[in-house]
Amino acid sequence: MQYPLTEKIGNPDLLVGREKEFRKFGKWLANIPGRLSKSRALIARRKSGKTAFVQRIFNQLFRYNGTVIPFYFEFGENKIWYPNLAINYYRTFASHYISFLERDERLVTRLLSLEKIREYGVAKSLEDFVDDVDFLLQNKEVSGSHDLMWQTAYTAPHRYAAILDTRFLVILDEFQNITQYVYPDKNREGNPDETMAGSFHSISESKVAPMLVTGSYVGWLMRVISKYLQAGRLKQIPMSPYLTLDEGLEAVYKYAEFYHEPITNETALQINELCMSDPFFISCVIQSEFDDKALMTSQGVVNTVNYEISDRHSEMSKTWNEYLQMTLQKVNDKY
Numbered sequence: 001m002q003y004p005l006t007e008k009i010g011n012p013d014l015l016v017g018r019e020k021e022f023r024k025f026g027k028w029l030a031n032i033p034g035r036l037s038k039s040r041a042l043i044a045r046r047k048s049g050k051t052a053f054v055q056r057i058f059n060q061l062f063r064y065n066g067t068v069i070p071f072y073f074e075f076g077e078n079k080i081w082y083p084n085l086a087i088n089y090y091r092t093f094a095s096h097y098i099s100f101l102e103r104d105e106r107l108v109t110r111l112l113s114l115e116k117i118r119e120y121g122v123a124k125s126l127e128d129f130v131d132d133v134d135f136l137l138q139n140k141e142v143s144g145s146h147d148l149m150w151q152t153a154y155t156a157p158h159r160y161a162a163i164l165d166t167r168f169l170v171i172l173d174e175f176q177n178i179t180q181y182v183y184p185d186k187n188r189e190g191n192p193d194e195t196m197a198g199s200f201h202s203i204s205e206s207k208v209a210p211m212l213v214t215g216s217y218v219g220w221l222m223r224v225i226s227k228y229l230q231a232g233r234l235k236q237i238p239m240s241p242y243l244t245l246d247e248g249l250e251a252v253y254k255y256a257e258f259y260h261e262p263i264t265n266e267t268a269l270q271i272n273e274l275c276m277s278d279p280f281f282i283s284c285v286i287q288s289e290f291d292d293k294a295l296m297t298s299q300g301v302v303n304t305v306n307y308e309i310s311d312r313h314s315e316m317s318k319t320w321n322e323y324l325q326m327t328l329q330k331v332n333d334k335y
């Protein structure tokens, strides 16, 4: 299988299970060509495998080479000037589209410059590429037009799908960040534009370029969606953080094999049970930095799991600590 989008999980073979979810999403994806699929928000708590899942959907669609073209964009946690977001977003979209058309995997991560996108538009008589790039280049320094630049970017999948009679899947990861990191000010001073998510209000109803939205902070993401996209425009799909028992066990064996950690059949069962088939928890235990890590004995497993849960330097605790800090900050901001 091809993996043009470099998956965050690392080695793609590490991803196990999610069969039920892939099957359900498979039906939804299969209905996109017929314009029957409504935009979705994948809702699941921190570290439950959302990114792993949506990135794999990207790679599957790319490989399948059918009528639905995937576009993946992650809203970062760094402050960004409004027109730069527009350019980033547009370059990513155009590069993913062109890489799909040309079957050139490299362009998924090595994004084309605006000039190269324009050249491609000229060579292939795709005027919209030329017009959009000209508009973006001309207006970057014209302060009154930044909203139009952003409009050029965020409407692109919907517009191109309509004009070129094709379909896109617009995958937006860490969507909630759009409300906090985009600055109208060039020096990124003052306040970010909190209303940015509202741009997607009308196009979230697009059936030619439906959206698949997800993010790390469930409460925040839900607030953003309900405030700016109105309930009902994005169908909310809950995803359990836990794999099935069998899938969890498979994850234990996979991680142990890839990270060269000796285990026994008995301790594999025990790890799966104590980690409740949560793949992130399993990966933390197998890769634990615990000095006395020993996954060949029952007591060793208990101690390692205990370390991951309770020691503040462990990967598990650090992740949850960071999550709580961010969530508390949001709660404090609100009240």
Ligand SMILES: Nc1ncnc2c1ncn2[C@@H]1O[C@H](COP(=O)(O)OP(=O)(O)OP(=O)(O)O)[C@@H](O)[C@H]1O
Pocket: 008, 009, 014, 015, 016, 017, 018, 044, 045, 046, 047, 048, 049, 050, 051, 052, 053, 215, 216, 217, 251, 279, 280, 281, 283
């Ligand atoms: N299906 C899976 N098979 C194997 N490992 C998985 C699976 N799903 C998740 N993991 C493990 O859990 C980790 C976290 O997954 P991922 O980053 O996809 O979660 P997330 O829900 O996007 O997290 P965040 O809330 O931080 O955005 C992965 O790096 C991987 O180690």
Ligand SMILES: [Mg+2]
Pocket: 050, 051, 052, 173, 215, 216
């Ligand atoms: Mg994620």
